[in-house]
Amino acid sequence: MCLIAFAWQAHAEFDLIVAANRDEFHARPTEPAHWWQQPVDVFGGRDLQAGGAWCAADRQGRFAAVTNVREPTREGPARSRGLLVRDYFAARRDAGEWAAHVHETGAEYGPFNLLVGDREQLWFVSNRGPVRKLSLRPGVHAISNGSWGDHWPKTEAAQARLRTRIEAGDLQAESLFTLLADTDTAPRDALPDTGIDTEREHFLSPLFIRSGHYGTRASTVIKRGYDGAVAFHERGFDADAQPTHTIDEHWRSF
Template sequence: MCIALLSTAHPRYALIALDNRDEYILRPTSRPHWWTHKPSGTRILSPRDLHRRERGTWMGITSAGRLAILTNYRESSQDDPDHAICGVRSRGALPTAWLTAPAEEKLDHFVRRMVDDPATKAAGGFSLICGDLKEKQGDGIQPLAIITNRCDELAAVPRIAGDRKTTYGLSNTIYVEPPVWPKIKKGKQLLEVAIQYAVENDLDEEALIEQLLTVLEDDTMPLRPDMSMQDHMDVLRHSIFVPAFSDAEGWKDMANAVEEGRSKEPFDAVEDESDSETQLPADPRVNFMKGAYGTQRQTIILVDWEGNVTYKERALWDAHGNRLDKGKGDLVIKYKIGESSE
């Protein structure tokens, strides 16, 4: 059950974005890398989901400064029988839709197009935070939009991050302010405290990132020995960080993956841009529910006022189900918006 936290509270940064990706640990996913969307020529920095044919993502930013962050809804058919849980359309393709939209298409037009498009309803429940970080408004950035396929009214699409000194949170439910879920409430509070501490102590960027990582590491998951897999799923809204959990069958899958991975390619290999169709499910609607579930990746994006971007991902597990020591799965990529990503 992922969480996205965003803030405009640090004076040196136009935007700070944090994300925990909570997923089945064994779901095949590339590391963040620059790749080219061939139809548009857009250069995108993101990890990619290797399980679905669309090779989508949950968090990406372009060389020109467009940002997209996706969270899925935690729902069941009993929660909302009129909407799909796992749709024909991959939710991971939705961030790419904004990141690769024509350069002349403004955010308002994209939002309208998505809200009106019946294909948007073909995906499972989602929220998509999107915007253009190179666009400025007053002393801040142009507001970001939060699009969801649980909202049919254009006027009801929330706009965030247009005001300075403000912090926002979103998880696997509809965006509301003030938030209801415990993990969102605490995430906002911890992020505000971390930024205030960084400002008061004039921390450099590296030290700031370490402070931000402590926010993503906050573990208040209420666990009991007698809890079932469903019991675990039901309490995910309480904790920012989700320690790996599973049933006996899932841990067996993890052990098998570790053993099979001993003879496979190294962890940090990046998917080839040829988009080979290995590891694709037989049915594109198949959900991935294998092995343990928990926080798989942690990401921090910093964008300063000169357009300098720092993108840091911390992988907590390798591609074969091996737990990584803290920092061993770190990857940092820096660039400046508007300049070549080569």
């Protein structure tokens, strides 16, 4: 993912609400969200190039999602950050244990921000920035390709809009997909400085990125109730930003 807006224990019915966009090269082979064969009882899309995943949830109510961290000067080989999502479900550890493991081994991976949670806790872990591991308190948050706490236009907009929808009780999947579909670019004087040129920074500033080479490949909406009910919605998009698939899956975690 390259944008994740989420609410943790900030709603009377849903303990977890996620609205996220995955931005990627259109040529990178991808499998839409489905029930995995290995590890079992996990639902999410898969990266067919490196074998990992960007966002998934399982029948136990666990959840994980990852973004890259923009770092133009990074050199040398590194493990795919998508494996942090896949291996969390394979390890069968609770979120706190996996967060501690990733905190210790994070240097092996490309620059990442990871959200990892279960029914009791939600953690942020990164191998970049001043905040490397954080047990999240109830609230509405958003992360993208910077450090925890960075005030990017897209994260500020996504966080504010998700909070507004929660306050209005407007949490239908269609409303959250509309939130994610915003293609407006940020004002140039509000752009972050991540080491790339201004034109590319401007191109990457919308919530939904549209181009024939690189852009938003999938939007994901997840709602998990305090009663364990999970709703997982995914929309895929082609290089023209036209929908390729719509997936709606529901289950009750145990």
